[in-house]
Amino acid sequence: MSETVEKSRLLSEYGCKKPTLKKLLKKIPMLMRLVTGLRKVKTKIKTGISKTVKPKREKLFFDVHICDHCNLNCKSCTNFCPLAEKKFVDSDILERDFKRLSELTNRRCDVSLIGGEPLLHPGLIKILDITGKYFDCGAQLVTNGILLAEQPDEFWQSCRKNAVKLVVSVYPIKIDEDKIIAQARKHGVELEALDRTGALSWYKHTWDLSGGRNVEKAYRKCPWGNVCIYLEDGKLDPCGFPLLTKHFNKYFDKSEYGFAEPSEDDYVDIFKVNSIDEILEKLANPIPYCRYCTLNFSYSGWERSGRGIEEWVKK
Numbered sequence: 001m002s003e004t005v006e007k008s009r010l011l012s013e014y015g016c017k018k019p020t021l022k023k024l025l026k027k028i029p030m031l032m033r034l035v036t037g038l039r040k041v042k043t044k045i046k047t048g049i050s051k052t053v054k055p056k057r058e059k060l061f062f063d064v065h066i067c068d069h070c071n072l073n074c075k076s077c078t079n080f081c082p083l084a085e086k087k088f089v090d091s092d093i094l095e096r097d098f099k100r101l102s103e104l105t106n107r108r109c110d111v112s113l114i115g116g117e118p119l120l121h122p123g124l125i126k127i128l129d130i131t132g133k134y135f136d137c138g139a140q141l142v143t144n145g146i147l148l149a150e151q152p153d154e155f156w157q158s159c160r161k162n163a164v165k166l167v168v169s170v171y172p173i174k175i176d177e178d179k180i181i182a183q184a185r186k187h188g189v190e191l192e193a194l195d196r197t198g199a200l201s202w203y204k205h206t207w208d209l210s211g212g213r214n215v216e217k218a219y220r221k222c223p224w225g226n227v228c229i230y231l232e233d234g235k236l237d238p239c240g241f242p243l244l245t246k247h248f249n250k251y252f253d254k255s256e257y258g259f260a261e262p263s264e265d266d267y268v269d270i271f272k273v274n275s276i277d278e279i280l281e282k283l284a285n286p287i288p289y290c291r292y293c294t295l296n297f298s299y300s301g302w303e304r305s306g307r308g309i310e311e312w313v314k315k
């Protein structure tokens with residue numbers, strides 16, 4: 001693998017080409033201010049009606065780790081994967097949780113299979129089948145693409161059968177993009193590419209281990225809360241952070257730095273609620289763990305992780 005890629009076919013053919021409304025509006029500041037203002041009013045009305053801090057989602061969308069470890073190790077990975085020990089999700093636990101969420105949502109639920117690197121899981125085809133068995137809506141698998149070109153035909157057929165879209169995060173490393181595109185086309189699998197190659201496409205968010213932040217302010221400002229909803233072993237969180245800090249704690253256990261164990265107020269136990277509405281309501285409100293989040297981001301180019309503590313926390 002090299003750190004430079006000449007020109008990414010995945011990005012030019014499957015990346016986001018259309019200029020977003022935000023980019024267009026940035027060119028006309030007056031209109032931008034008007035649209036932002038209208039959005040704020042809409043959010044206020046919605047949250048006023050539902051009495052939640054962020055608008056309650058209409059449909060559940062969640063991320064789930066297929067494995068915690070990774071074969072790339074990016075600096076400041078938001079999921080702490082460079083620090084995680086090797087761990088594959090147990091497909092029986094996954095099936096138990098998917099069945100429960102399928103019943104609660106009447107199969108109307110979007111799923112994002114992530115990690116770590118999901119292609120490392122030896123039972124991935126079974127996991128794709130479980131996903132298709134319980135949900136009718138959009139499912140996707142997010143990957144760094146390193147192992148994608150060498151996947152067997154059964155993998156591609158299973159993506160097609162279970163309507164799983166492949167989302168490739170494109171890093172400045174060499175992968176066999178031509179073969180990936182050819183396989184996706186041959187098997188009729190939907191592809192999407194995310195650009196992680198730009199000079200400012202990577203960010204570092206530093207958590208404040210003193211845990212003294214105002215939870216409501218942090219949650220309001222947070223781009224992940226109620227967006228990157230995270231499922232692990234029967235628990236749902238408004239973001240992955242509370243259930244993933246165990247990797248940080250274990251890796252840096254000899255240091256003076258560490259996060260508290262998440263409390264029962266930090267997540268929803270999907271087996272203790274009676275309706276999807278109860279889940280959506282809880283996820284639209286801050287959790288005690290928001291006390292750690294600075295929501296200060298610094299942007300730079302992508303780099304490999306040196307596994308230094310300062311990649312994640314403010315010392």
Ligand SMILES: C[S@@+](CC[C@H](N)C(=O)[O-])C[C@H]1O[C@@H](n2cnc3c(N)ncnc32)[C@H](O)[C@@H]1O
Nearest residue numbers: 076077078079115116117142143144169202203
């Ligand atoms: C945690 S990764 C897991 C899936 C897979 N390993 C991958 O990289 O696509 C999910 C997404 O989060 C993005 N991500 C993680 N940490 C990030 C950071 N510090 N800055 C920007 N994107 C980040 C990745 O690029 C990827 O698109």
Ligand code: SF4
Nearest residue numbers: 070072073074077116
């Ligand atoms: S490829 Fe990078 S962003 Fe994705 S899980 Fe691995 S370390 Fe994290």
Ligand code: SF4
Nearest residue numbers: 222225239289290293
């Ligand atoms: S814990 Fe932090 S990252 Fe998660 S929702 Fe709260 S503010 Fe956002």
